[in-house]
Amino acid sequence: MASFTSKYADELIANAAYIGTPGKGILAADESTGTIGKRLSSINVENVESNRRALRELLFTTSGALPCLSGVILFEETLYQKSSKGTPFVDILKEGGVLPGIKVDKGTVSLPGTNGETTTQGLDGLGERCKKYYEAGARFAKWRAVLKIGPNEPSELAIRENAYGLARYAAICQENGLVPIVEPEILVDGSHDIQKCAEATERVLAACYKALSDHHVMLEGTLLKPNMVTPGSESGKVAPEVVAEYTVRALQRTVPAAVPAVVFLSGGQSEEEATRNLNAMNQLKTKKPWSLSFSFGRALQQSTLKTWGGKEENVKKAQEAFLVRCKANSEATLGVYKGDAQLGEGAAESLHVKDYKY
Amino acid sequence: MSAFVGKYADELIKTAKYIATPGKGILAADESTGTIGKRFSSINVENIESNRQALRELLFTSPGALPCLSGVILFEETLYQKTSDGKPFVEFLQENGVIPGIKVDKGVVDLAGTNGETTTQGLDSLGARCQEYYKAGARFAKWRAVLKIGATEPSELSIQENAKGLARYAIICQENGLVPIVEPEVLTDGSHDIKKCAAVTETVLSAVYKALNDHHVLLEGTLLKPNMVTPGSDSAKVAPEVIAEYTVIALRRTVPPAVPGIVFLSGGQSEEEATQNLNAMNKLELLKPWTLTFSFGRALQQSTLKAWGGKKENVAKAQATFLVRCKANSDATLGKYVAGASGDSAASESLFVKGYSY
Numbered sequence: 001m002a003s004f005t006s007k008y009a010d011e012l013i014a015n016a017a018y019i020g021t022p023g024k025g026i027l028a029a030d031e032s033t034g035t036i037g038k039r040l041s042s043i044n045v046e047n048v049e050s051n052r053r054a055l056r057e058l059l060f061t062t063s064g065a066l067p068c069l070s071g072v073i074l075f076e077e078t079l080y081q082k083s084s085k086g087t088p089f090v091d092i093l094k095e096g097g098v099l100p101g102i103k104v105d106k107g108t109v110s111l112p113g114t115n116g117e118t119t120t121q122g123l124d125g126l127g128e129r130c131k132k133y134y135e136a137g138a139r140f141a142k143w144r145a146v147l148k149i150g151p152n153e154p155s156e157l158a159i160r161e162n163a164y165g166l167a168r169y170a171a172i173c174q175e176n177g178l179v180p181i182v183e184p185e186i187l188v189d190g191s192h193d194i195q196k197c198a199e200a201t202e203r204v205l206a207a208c209y210k211a212l213s214d215h216h217v218m219l220e221g222t223l224l225k226p227n228m229v230t231p232g233s234e235s236g237k238v239a240p241e242v243v244a245e246y247t248v249r250a251l252q253r254t255v256p257a258a259v260p261a262v263v264f265l266s267g268g269q270s271e272e273e274a275t276r277n278l279n280a281m282n283q284l285k286t287k288k289p290w291s292l293s294f295s296f297g298r299a300l301q302q303s304t305l306k307t308w309g310g311k312e313e314n315v316k317k318a319q320e321a322f323l324v325r326c327k328a329n330s331e332a333t334l335g336v337y338k339g340d341a342q343l344g345e346g347a348a349e350s351l352h353v354k355d356y357k358y
Numbered sequence: 359m360s361a362f363v364g365k366y367a368d369e370l371i372k373t374a375k376y377i378a379t380p381g382k383g384i385l386a387a388d389e390s391t392g393t394i395g396k397r398f399s400s401i402n403v404e405n406i407e408s409n410r411q412a413l414r415e416l417l418f419t420s421p422g423a424l425p426c427l428s429g430v431i432l433f434e435e436t437l438y439q440k441t442s443d444g445k446p447f448v449e450f451l452q453e454n455g456v457i458p459g460i461k462v463d464k465g466v467v468d469l470a471g472t473n474g475e476t477t478t479q480g481l482d483s484l485g486a487r488c489q490e491y492y493k494a495g496a497r498f499a500k501w502r503a504v505l506k507i508g509a510t511e512p513s514e515l516s517i518q519e520n521a522k523g524l525a526r527y528a529i530i531c532q533e534n535g536l537v538p539i540v541e542p543e544v545l546t547d548g549s550h551d552i553k554k555c556a557a558v559t560e561t562v563l564s565a566v567y568k569a570l571n572d573h574h575v576l577l578e579g580t581l582l583k584p585n586m587v588t589p590g591s592d593s594a595k596v597a598p599e600v601i602a603e604y605t606v607i608a609l610r611r612t613v614p615p616a617v618p619g620i621v622f623l624s625g626g627q628s629e630e631e632a633t634q635n636l637n638a639m640n641k642l643e644l645l646k647p648w649t650l651t652f653s654f655g656r657a658l659q660q661s662t663l664k665a666w667g668g669k670k671e672n673v674a675k676a677q678a679t680f681l682v683r684c685k686a687n688s689d690a691t692l693g694k695y696v697a698g699a700s701g702d703s704a705a706s707e708s709l710f711v712k713g714y715s716y
Contacts, residue, residue, distance in 0.1 A: 003611070199360040200360075201360075202361070203360055203571065206567070206568055206571035206572075207568070209564070209567075209568075210567075213560065213561065213564035213611075213612070214564075219611050220611075250360075251615075252577075252614060253571075253577050253614050253616040254571070254614055255614065255615075256610060256611050256613065256614060257613075257615055257645055257646070257647050258607070287615045287616075288615075289610075289645050289647040
C-alpha cells in the first residue's frame with residue numbers, strides 16, 4: 001500500500017475530518033513552560049504551575065467558547081492537569097466536543113554549515129510517548145518545523161531535513177492513534193515581498209508532501225498547519241484579499257485533496273489580522289477541497305491574557321475577551337466575519353517578535 | 359516565483375481549462391507511422407500516407423463527433439495534412455472548437471541495469487520543435503513515460519528518471535506556448551492486484567508532482583494523463599465502481615487541485631470497459647477538484663477501424679460507430695452513461711496487448 005494502513009485508520013480519518021468541521025478550529029495552548037513564562041511575565045504573573053493551570057482553566061471553561069473549537073493543543077504538563085473542581089482538563093474538553101491534542105516535538109537545534117537554519121528534534125522514543133498520550137486521552141499531535149527566508153534560505157538541506165522529520169513524526173503518530181498536524185512554519189521575518197514568501201511556501205509544501213508519500217503517511221488522517229502567505233515582517237502590509245489569493249493558490253499547487261483541513265498558524269499577526277485573513281480565504285471563490293481553519297495561539301489569547309493579568313477578579317472579563325476571538329474566528333472559517341468584533345485591548349497589536357523562539 | 363510565469367501563462371491556463379470542459383475529452387490520434395501500421399494490418403489496409411490521411415479525415419469529419427471533443431492529439435505527419443477538400447486538418451479542428459495537440463516524445467529506450475525498464479527520449483531541440491508546432495496551430499503536447507509493475511519494479515531509478523523527463527518536457531512546452539499533457543503510464547501487464555497498482559500509481563504520481571514543482575512548472579497550465587487503477591492484466595477483473603474508488607483515492611492523494619483536468623489513458627481496456635470506468639468515477643461521491651475525462655486512442659477507434667476496413671463505401675457506417683463511442687464517453691464525463699446503449703460486440707473486445715509498445 002502506498003499509505004500504510006494503521007489499525008487506527010478509521011479513527012484517524014474521523015478525527016481529522018472532525019477537526020476540520022466548518023465553524024470550528026484549534027486553540028493552540030501548548031506553550032512550553034519556558035514560553036508560557038514569557039507570556040506570563042509580560043503581564044507580571046509568576047511562572048508557577050498553579051498560574052499555568054489557572055490560565056488554561058480560564059480558557060477551557062469560558063462559556064460558549066468550546067463550541068467554536070474542534071481541538072486544543074496541550075503541552076505535556078497540561079494533559080495531566082485538572083480544573084479547580086478536580087475535573088481533568090482532558091475530560092472537560094471531551095465533554096465539550098473538543099479533541100485534546102499534544103505537542104510532541106522537543107524544539108529546534110541548529111543545522112551546522114547553514115546560516116542559522118534549524119531542524120526539529122523529538123523522534124527518539126516518540127512511539128512510546130504517543131502511546132502514553134493516547135492513553136491519557138490525546139487524539140492528535142503537533143510537531144513544529146521551522147524554516148526561514150533569506151538570500152540562500154530556505155536551503156535544500158533545511159527543506160529536506162525538516163520535511164523528513166515531519167514525515168517520520170507523522171508516520172509514528174499514525175501507528176499510535178494520533179492524527180499528526182504537520183507544521184512547516186516559514187517565519188515571517190525579513191524584508192522580502194509576498195511573491196518570495198509564496199515561492200518558498202510552495203517549495204516547502206511540495207517537499208513535505210513528497211516526504212509524507214515516501215513514508216507511507218495516510219493523508220486522510222493528517223492535518224496541515226502552514227503559515228499564511230504574506231509579505232515579510234519588514235515589508236509593507238497588503239490587504240487580506242491579497243494574502244488570501246496567494247495563500248490559497250500556494251495550497252492549490254501543493255496540498256492534495258485527500259488532506260481534510262488546513263489549520264493556519266498565526267505567526268506574528270495581530271488577533272484581528274489573523275481573523276481577517278482567514279475570513280478572506282474562506283470568501284475566495286476558487287477550488288478549496290480542504291477546509292480552511294485556524295490553529296491559533298497568540299492570536300486567540302493575547303487580549304485575554306492582558307485582560308486577566310493573573311487576577312481572579314478579572315477572570316470573567318478575560319473570558320469574555322476570549323469568547324470574542326473564538327466567535328470571530330469561528331465566523332472567519334465560514335467567511336462571514338464582519339470585522340465587528342469588539343476589539344479587546346491589544347487585539348490589533350502585532351504579535352511579531354523577531355526570530356521568535358517558542 | 360515557484361511557478362514559471364512566462365509570456366504564454368494566461369493562454370496556457372485558458373487552454374488547459376478548455377480541454378478539461380465537462381462533457382468533452384481528447385481523441386488520441388497520434389499513432390506513429392509504425393504503430394498505425396499495426397492497426398492497419400489488423401484490418402488489411404496498406405500503410406501508406408493516403409490511407410493514414412483517409413482514416414483521420416474519417417474521424418475528424420464524423421457528423422456530431424467534434425462537439426464531444428475538446429482536443430485531438432496528432433502525430434507530426436497529420437499536423438500538416440489536409441482534408442480531401444484541401445483544408446488543413448488543424449484549421450478544420452479549430453473551426454469546430456477542437457484544439458490540435460502534438461505528440462512530441464521520440465519513444466522509449468532501455469535503462470541499462472534494470473529489468474526491462476525504460477526512459478523516454480525527445481528533449482533534444484524540443485524547444486525549437488515546440489515553436490514550429492505552435493506556428494502550425496498546435497496548442498498542447500503529449501509525452502508518454504512508461505513504467506511497469508514487477509517484483510522490484512518500478513525501481514527508484516525508473517521513477518526518478520521518468521519523472522524528471524516529464525518535468526523537463528513540461529517546462530519546455532510552457533516556455534513555447536504548448537500545454538503539456540503529463541503522461542506517466544503504469545502498464546497493466548502482470549498478475550498483481552488492484553492494491554499494488556494503487557500503491558505504485560500513488561508513488562509514481564507523487565514523484566511526478568515533486569519533479570514538476572522542482573522544475574517550476576505552472577500546474578494550472580498542465581493536464582495529467584494517468585492510467586486508471588486496475589488489477590493486473592493476468593488478474594481477475596473488478597467492477598467499475600471498485601476501479602473508480604481506487605483511482606480517485608490515488609489521485610486525491612497526489613494530484614494538486616491546481617491541475618484543471620485529468621484525461622485518462624485507456625491502456626488495454628475495451629471501448630466499453632474504459633467508458634464504464636470513467637463513468638463510475640464521475641458518479642463517485644468523493645470530492646474531486648479536477649475534471650475527470652478521457653484521452654483515448656484505441657478505446658475510441660477500435661470498432662470504427664473494423665467498420666471501415668479501409669473501404670470508402672464503409673465510411674458513413676464507420677463514422678456512425680465513431681460517434682457512438684464519442685457520445686458514450688462524453689456522457690461518461692458527466693456520470694450519465696447508460697451501459698449497453700451501443701450493443702456493439704466490438705466495443706467489448708479487450709484491446710490488451712502484452713508489453714505494448716507504441
